[in-house]
Amino acid sequence: MVRRGKVIKGNLDSLLLCILDQQPMYGYQIIRELKKRSQGYFEFKEGTLYPALHRLEKSGLVAGKWEMLANGRPRRYYHLTAKGRARLTDERTKWLDFLNAMNLIFQPASYKG
Amino acid sequence: MAPVLSRYLETIKDNLRLDPSEETDIIHELETHIEDRVQELKEAGLSEEEATHTCLKLFGSAQAIARQIYEAHSQGNWKQALLAATPHLLYGILFALNWWQYIGWHTIMLTIILGIVFYGLWHGKPTWVFPWLGYTLLPVVVAGILLFYLPRVWYWVAVPVYMALASWWVFYTVEQTIRRDWLFSSLMLLPVPIIAGWVLVVEPWTGFTSEIYQRIYDFAPWIALSFVSLALTIVAFLRIRQRWLRVLLLIIAGLLMLTMISYYTHGRLGLPAFLILAIAMCGLFLVPAFLERRIRKGNRKFKESVVIE
Numbered sequence: 001m002v003r004r005g006k007v008i009k010g011n012l013d014s015l016l017l018c019i020l021d022q023q024p025m026y027g028y029q030i031i032r033e034l035k036k037r038s039q040g041y042f043e044f045k046e047g048t049l050y051p052a053l054h055r056l057e058k059s060g061l062v063a064g065k066w067e068m069l070a071n072g073r074p075r076r077y078y079h080l081t082a083k084g085r086a087r088l089t090d091e092r093t094k095w096l097d098f099l100n101a102m103n104l105i106f107q108p109a110s111y112k113g
Numbered sequence: 114m115a116p117v118l119s120r121y122l123e124t125i126k127d128n129l130r131l132d133p134s135e136e137t138d139i140i141h142e143l144e145t146h147i148e149d150r151v152q153e154l155k156e157a158g159l160s161e162e163e164a165t166h167t168c169l170k171l172f173g174s175a176q177a178i179a180r181q182i183y184e185a186h187s188q189g190n191w192k193q194a195l196l197a198a199t200p201h202l203l204y205g206i207l208f209a210l211n212w213w214q215y216i217g218w219h220t221i222m223l224t225i226i227l228g229i230v231f232y233g234l235w236h237g238k239p240t241w242v243f244p245w246l247g248y249t250l251l252p253v254v255v256a257g258i259l260l261f262y263l264p265r266v267w268y269w270v271a272v273p274v275y276m277a278l279a280s281w282w283v284f285y286t287v288e289q290t291i292r293r294d295w296l297f298s299s300l301m302l303l304p305v306p307i308i309a310g311w312v313l314v315v316e317p318w319t320g321f322t323s324e325i326y327q328r329i330y331d332f333a334p335w336i337a338l339s340f341v342s343l344a345l346t347i348v349a350f351l352r353i354r355q356r357w358l359r360v361l362l363l364i365i366a367g368l369l370m371l372t373m374i375s376y377y378t379h380g381r382l383g384l385p386a387f388l389i390l391a392i393a394m395c396g397l398f399l400v401p402a403f404l405e406r407r408i409r410k411g412n413r414k415f416k417e418s419v420v421i422e
Contacts, residue, residue, distance in 0.1 A: 026145075026146075027142065027145075027146045028145070028146045028149040028150065045171065045172065045173030046146065046150070046171050046172050046173065047143070047172040047173040047174075047175075047177075047178035048173060048177075048178065048181065050139070050142065050143065050146075050178065050181075050182060051178065051181030051182045051184070051185045052185075054139075054182055054185040054186060055185040058185055058186065058188070073145065074141075074145065075145055076138075076142045076145075
């Protein structure tokens with residue numbers, strides 16, 4: 001049986017691109033947002049978030065910038081680049097096609113062929 | 114911050130082996146995350162100790178995080194890889210075109226090498242500078258060979274001076290490299306057994322006679338090939354992300370190049386010399402790893418003693 005951690009790891013890059021599509025966020029904020037939006041499903045070792053973010057940054061899909069919070073504490077905010085947005089559109093299309101195909105198999109009643 | 118959290122971040126930093134400014138940035142980012150999480154846990158009713166313990170558990174293994182961040186940052190781009198391979202390619206061209214006979218070309222090469230090394234050292238020691246730094250050891254080897262040609266009286270005066278200066282420069286370059294990453298030191302020292310292999314084949318200590326010149330002339334294409342192989346190894350090294358693959362690459366490439374020297378020189382590099390060079394090569398690769406451990410252990414002890422005082 002495939003563990004949840006492995007599923008998340010395989011899709012972490014897409015998840016991060018999707019989360020950052022709405023607004024720039026810093027690491028801790030991303031973790032909270034992922035947990036909130038997935039209703040607690042996406043919980044993983046928090047340290048593994050940073051290698052993924054830095055990998056995306058090196059690939060030019062996201063860009064990081066230090067900014068000050070209202071309380072004067074610095075945080076590194078990540079935002080999507082144009083390349084990242086294009087990748088996200090591509091990933092979304094692939095994911096919806098996959099989901100559609102899976103539904104056709106798991107719910108044959110919905111198949112109108 | 115609790116000492117256990119500081120130690121945790123210190124372990125990550127020790128295992129990152131990246132550019133110092135990059136390391137500081139990464140550690141600062143992780144630190145802010147940890148502070149946020151500890152604060153949230155304390156607000157949820159946990160004690161300082163419980164919050165710290167839970168936070169570290171949620172964060173994951175320090176070594177694994179450092180390794181993954183290293184892999185995200187370590188891959189050089191093609192421009193950096195080409196720049197790192199350039200000194201080997203230049204020497205390859207020098208032998209391929211038989212320009213090795215002209216002292217002028219050697220002077221130009223040395224000037225370029227020193228210029229680029231000083232530029233690199235001045236600009237935060239980027240990854241591509243380490244193969245160039247390795248070539249600053251070449252004049253040390255050449256000067257050592259030239260000592261054999263000095264008159265007897267001068268020889269005994271020059272040897273202690275040479276030994277002191279050469280040891281200082283070798284120690285300085287290796288130490289500087291190890292402080293960044295022991296693997297770069299191994300990369301820098303990779304040409305040493307290969308060049309030593311060619312020196313053993315050519316046997317220049319018998320005097321620069323026409324026979325020696327002819328020997329170098331005959332082997333020049335293969336010497337050039339060795340330098341091109343070194344250049345290709347450097348390119349592959351910089352493009353690989355994983356550390357263990359990088360170590361494997363250096364060992365395999367080094368052994369293949371020594372085998373090539375032995376094969377194309379028709380046994381002039383005999384089995385005992387081959388084995389000695391192979392062992393020396395493994396030593397050159399592993400000694401930096403051992404020294405790095407010693408340096409870091411020393412640094413940690415020093416920091417602890419400062420904290421206690």
